[in-house]
Amino acid sequence: MNAVLTLARREMAATFDSPIAYIAGSVFLVVTGLLFFFGYDGSADFFAAREATLRPLFEYAPWTLAVILPAVTMRLVAEEKKSGTLELLVTLPVSDLQIVLGKLLGAFGFLAVTLAVTAIFPIMIATVGHPDLGAVIGGYVGLLLIGTAFLALGLLTSTWTHNQIIAFIVGLLLCVFFWTATDALLKLAFDRPPLALELLSFRTQFEAFAKGVVDIRNVVYFLSVTAVAVVASTYSLQSRHWK
């Protein structure tokens, strides 16, 4: 466990050492800021609306996360593969699973810090109205969960290559696919998509969170996706043994 935390600390420091963290963080804050003040079509104009809600922010923030988080995770393993430091890392007395968890936890630190900065929006609302605190917390729980799933997918693609750009692009495609393309594809393929397939979509699973409802089934879903990506990343690291 110590090794996981040590690695997470080092990854978080390295993330905040690079300009990518600040670019990604700024993009997220600007986009969520626009969503907060104007809504996605101007209909939820903060200054005109009489409603104290963060719903437009919660509904559209996952889009932004799907784009910026692969940029944060792309270096996690790819950079170490390229520079050769991976060989030293995996020959330390730690398991490959510990390495994957440490790196994921480090990236999670970035996500948590970035989301914490957006707390300024509910605080602003609270100064002028009475937002539903439960709904705000529910929304943030949802963003943390879906963000972690995106991070795990990004980490997985980073284990596949020593090229960070490829890791980013494939990670981005994977995240966007899970977020929305399942919806779009399902609608193209079926008049009424089968429930099982519809449930695979991040968007379907996130709907309740955006409304401020924490449903245990949605929680389990995102944790499961994360777990699958963690296991796949571990296998990907171990694949050096049977190549």
Place this chain on the structure above:
Amino acid sequence: MTESSSLQSTAPATVIAVRDLVKQYDTKTALDGVSFDVHAGEIMGLLGPNGAGKSTTMKILTTYLTATSGSVTVDGHDAQVDAIKVREILGYLPESTPLYADMVVWDYLRYVGAMRNYPKAELDKRVAEAIRMVGLHEYVGFQISQLSKGYRQRVGLAQALLHNPKVLILDEPTSGLDPNQIIEIRNLIRELGKSHTIILSSHNLAEVRQVCDRVVIIHRGKVVADGTLDELEGRLASNHPIVVGLQLSSGTSKADAVAQLQGLPGVDKVLVSHDTQVPVPHTIFEIEAQDDLRAQVAAWAAKQGHTVLELRRKSMDLEGIFQALTQDNQA
């Protein structure tokens, strides 16, 4: 192979036992039945040309890779079954010294120590000790990217010996360094050899001669020799040509000299290597013979009135050694 096992001396406890290691990449066989032992306190040189299988052997020893077949035990622990335990026993410096360039030396070594689960108080002590051992104290506050190649190498060594490992595995520890740095790192390795068992790889025979107690030579994924350098050179002595630099007495042509040398008993072949002007004009001849004929050649030159400017057994380059050894094995 039988030859190599017969050369193994009766030494102290075996720390590393490599048995019939085979590593098959997609289409290429990198290792084809490599076996050797390393004994406690030994500095063992793994010698071979590029692509011979040195790095692959080390990657398997350090549990980075798994062998297709065969086994490695380190201090009684199987590298495949008990990988974490083996990693605790080993310190490893991979080829070309990969380090986190963005980290400060002190922070990096603390990070490695923390990954090795040292409690906080002991951690600082261990890091300070490693820094002292490799002579990095002036650079603890530097970012790794700011260091010269030689000092980066020291950081690499420091991380490898941070936990005072029983065994150090150093993959080409002097490659890419300038001559002064090479000497410093070699001295450091010799110093470390007093308290550690070390395997180092190299394609430089002179380096192995200076640093190592024993050498295992790998060629095309097979062990072609295993023994002390004396044993090895004994095996190779018969193939050593002699180099002689002569200022010929007046009236003797090079062709005459070649003919006369050719006539000495035991000489197989004489070649004119080249002419040189330093320090005085003279000619370098190469003489191939089964035995060491230096005394006879010197006597002949004195009798003929030639001035001998140079007379030595030609030192073999690595390629020559591999040729000799592989021919040896086939014979």
